[in-house]
Amino acid sequence: MNLEEQIYLRKSCRKYLDDEIDMDSIHKFLSSVKPLNDDINYYYKILTRDEVNLRTRWSAPYYLALFSEKKENYLTNIGFVFQQVSLYLQSVGIGSCWVGLASLKEKSSEFVIVISFGRSENMTRDISDFKRKQLSEISDFADERLTPARLAPSAVNSQPWYFKHSDDEFDVYQVKQNFVKRQFLKKWNPIDVGIALAHMYVANEKTFEFYRKSDFEEIKGYTYIGSIKI
Missing domain, CATH: 3.40.109.30 (putative nitroreductase (tm1586), domain 2)
Structure with missing residues (x-):
């Protein structure tokens, strides 16, 4: 697993297969991810498309819902933490995309954003693209x-x-x-x-x-x- 290589290959995926995914490796990676700010509490939930309100014309089988306490730099910290996750997903053959136009059906004041993810047939691109x-x-x-x-x-x-x-x-x-x-x-x-x-x-x-x-x-x-x- 080389996350750095994924930087030069990754593309945001908006077409997904309905294949099931074993979430254990994702949870394991998330347990050791590096935060930008150690003093900001954050957490995540893995949801299905039925648990998310979407304003996109496409959907994915799974969504990583991201939550954080509201402290200075908390949004930057969320981006820092979960882009590592996005690169990890890419490295194990799972496509993903940050989705700003989405909300949760179960409301939470700490909700920030979701990342869609799932198996995909079109996940990489050349650096010239x-x-x-x-x-x-x-x-x-x-x-x-x-x-x-x-x-x-x-x-x-x-x-x-x-x-x-x-x-x-x-x-x-x-x-x-x-x-x-x-x-x-x-x-x-x-x-x-x-x-x-x-x-x-x-x-x-x-x-x-x-x-x-x-x-x-x-x-x-x-x-x-x-x-x-x-």
């Missing part, structure tokens, strides 16, 4: 080390992450969307940044560190999320 910003657009200068973040999925492909070099670290920012986009993406973009950071962690598992600084640079049009060492 990724429609992404150039490295020079997501950082103060092009740096190949940021390729894993560049390939991360995001809501309506908004790609809201920005990295600024600072000595031997990167300061991580989120793009401030315009008023119209902000109404739709304000909840999802922090998750997207967490997804990009998950890719950076998976590609640099032994050396990755995340922390927040008090002396970060304010950049017009961006919100500081934290800093990483890789």
Whole structure:
């Protein structure tokens, strides 16, 4: 199982087979996944399509419903944790997709988002098929080390992450969307940044560190999320 390889192959799946899946390995992986913030409590439930309200034209046999206490950085933490899970699913032949347009039939104040998943016949793509910003657009200068973040999925492909070099670290920012986009993406973009950071962690598992600084640079049009060492 090599999660880093999946970064360069993964695609969001929206067509699934109805095959049953043994959930034991998924639960086992989730028991050892790395959080971005250790002090944020989160949990998940595995649901069927009958337990989810969908506003999509497609559906999946299973949904990973994600829950969290509402603390600073909780959405970014959710993206960080469960993109690792998405990469794991890909590595064992299970397709997945983050689904923002869904809610639960059993209401919960801690519900955040769901990930659809299931067996799929069309799960991978060539790296040339990724429609992404150039490295020079997501950082103060092009740096190949940021390729894993560049390939991360995001809501309506908004790609809201920005990295600024600072000595031997990167300061991580989120793009401030315009008023119209902000109404739709304000909840999802922090998750997207967490997804990009998950890719950076998976590609640099032994050396990755995340922390927040008090002396970060304010950049017009961006919100500081934290800093990483890789």
